[in-house]
Amino acid sequence: MKTNPLHQQTHTPQRQKMGTSNDHHDVPPSTLLQDLNVTIHKSSMVFPSKEIERKSLFLSNIDKVLTFDVETVHFFGAHKDFPPHVVAERLKSALEDALVVYDFLGGRLKVNNDTKRLEMDCYPEGAGFVVASSEHRLDQIGDLDYPNPAFAQLVHKNKDFLKQGDSPLFVVQVTSFRCGGFAFGISTSHTIFDGLSFKTFLDNIAALAANKPLAVTPCHDRHLLAARSPPRVTFPHPEMLDLPPFPDSSNIFNTSIEPLHFNVFKLTSSHIAKLKLEAQKDNTCGTTRVTGFNAITAHLWRCKALSGDHNPNRSSTILYAVDIRSRLNPPLPMSYTGNAVLTAYAMATCRELEEGPFMKIVEMVREGVTRMTDEYARSIIDWGEIHQGFPNGEVLVSSWWRLGFEGVEFPWGKPKYCCPVVYHRKDIILLFPPVDGGDGVSIIVALPPKEMEKFHGLFHKFLMA
Structure with missing residues (x-):
């Protein structure tokens, strides 16, 4: 029986469901299934279906600090033509074929003795494959969109997979449920994919599982994001934190040891339209386009900043990811495999966030995006060549809202829901599509109890103003 160490962590789960009448209800901790009763039946290595050439893969300065694992769970309902054991066989076969095209998936991270840079050795040590079952x-x-810590049982950890000290870059676990439904739990080193390239990978796995050609031919040339020689830092980068060489990135996003309250806030399409309308009221020139993401991010920023230390002169920095593929000159191929996402930022005092017009906050968020030109992106990459930099701010908004994981069509259908395994990280706010589809968004927030109480009040106050 597999146990989950998260069971010992202190957490008070709550679910806030927003409606037009400002109603909500809480799910008591006792109703949250804390043990999925998962049994591991078989663990093995998957190797390429054809012989591949051994080589080393260059990592960009964006890739090489993202050495932590990203764990996602993809839930599927029962399918009469694809019972879980058939799905496991088809998925394993598809992965064997994928390892020919994505040769680094079976490789390992290593430091090049000559350049002292982290890179990927693409020699096929193998990707991990696990077959498991749940008694439930x-x-x-x-609710699948609730951040249940027990979902960690559906993902097998990369570390020490089959032998001590071996850390595969990719491990997939197929867990069957008693109803015939199943879940894929995928653990990948963030050095491999960003969200968009992981979506492309899922599309390709789905195609291979259906015995079809690749949906997209991936581009693996990470030299496209190499630093310039010599590096030229042409902008100040207050959003970056200087780190020692080869940092343990998992410690940067370390889980909190203090008790946290989880909340899942729901914004319907009507709520999002209301936020955009509020911004437009203050848009005197009428030339700034207000997007749903910018309005949501501005709303969350003021709630997060004002729920903490209420010093009106305190400066707050919000971070959020921007895909740079189309912002470079020349643009990167949309099929670029590595991490092509940089962190934009906006800074303001708590007084500005509390007293200023909402449109001003939206504009600051928008300016962070428009700032990300080719030269600015190259400057950040060059800064990383010198300083080993990592994004630094009060809060990071990580959006899975429009990545489209739930739209991937496997032979056994589309997933019922996809989500990352959520840990205690109070400075990260996650955006997801709602579990029932639609144009709304689910927002996962984890904060200490008093801060959560303030955040909840501000969330409703600003939305209903």
């Missing part, structure tokens, strides 16, 4: 039905584990 899929409908017994609760």
Whole structure:
């Protein structure tokens, strides 16, 4: 029986469901299924279906500090033509074929003795593959879009997979439920993919599982994001934190040891339209386009900043990811495999966030995006060549809202829901598509109890103003 160390962590789960009448209800901790009763049946290595050439893969300055693992869970309902054991066989075969095209998936991270840079050795040591089962039905584990720590049991950790000290870059676990439904738990080193390239990978795995050609031919040339020689830092970068060489990035995003409250806030399409309308009221020139993401991010920023230390002169920095593929000159191929996302930022005092017009906050968020030109992106990459930099701010908004994981069409259908395994990280706010589809957004927030109480009040106050 597999146990979950998160069971010992202190957390008070709550679910806030927003409606037009400002109603909400909480799910008591006792109703949250804390043990999925997962049994591991088989762990093995998957190797390429064809012989591949051994080589080393260059990592960009964006890739090489993202050495932590990203764990995602993809839930599927029962399918009469694809029982879980057939799905596991088809998925394993598809992964064997994918390892020919994505040769680094079976490789390992290493430091080049000559350049002292981290890179990927693409020699096929193998990707991990795990077959497991749960004693529960899929409908017994609760709302799939609730950040249940027990979902960690559906993902096998990369570290020490089959032998001590071996850390595969990619491990997939197929867990079957008593109802015939199943879940893929995928653990990848962030050095491999960003969100967009992981979506492309899923599209390709789905195509291979259906015995079809690749949906997209991936571009693996990470020299496209190499630093310039010599590096030229042409902008100040207050959003970056200087780190020692080869940092343990997992410690940067370390889980909190203080008790936190989880909340899942729901914004419907009507709520998002209301936020955009509020901004437009203050848009005297009428030339600034207000996007849903910018309005949501501005709303979350003021709630997060004002729920903490209420010093009106305190400066708050919000971070959010920007895809740079189309912002470079020449543009990167949309099929670029590595990390082509940089962190934009906006800075303001708590007084500005509390007293200023909402449109001003939206404009600051928008300016962070428009700032990300080719030269600015190259400057950040060059800064990383000199300083080993990592994004630094009060809060990071990480959006999975429009990545489209839930739209991937496997032979056994599209997933019911996709989500990352959520840990205690109070400075990261996550955006997801709602579990039932639609144009709304689910927002996961984790904060200490008093801060969460303030955040909740501000969230409703600003939305209903």
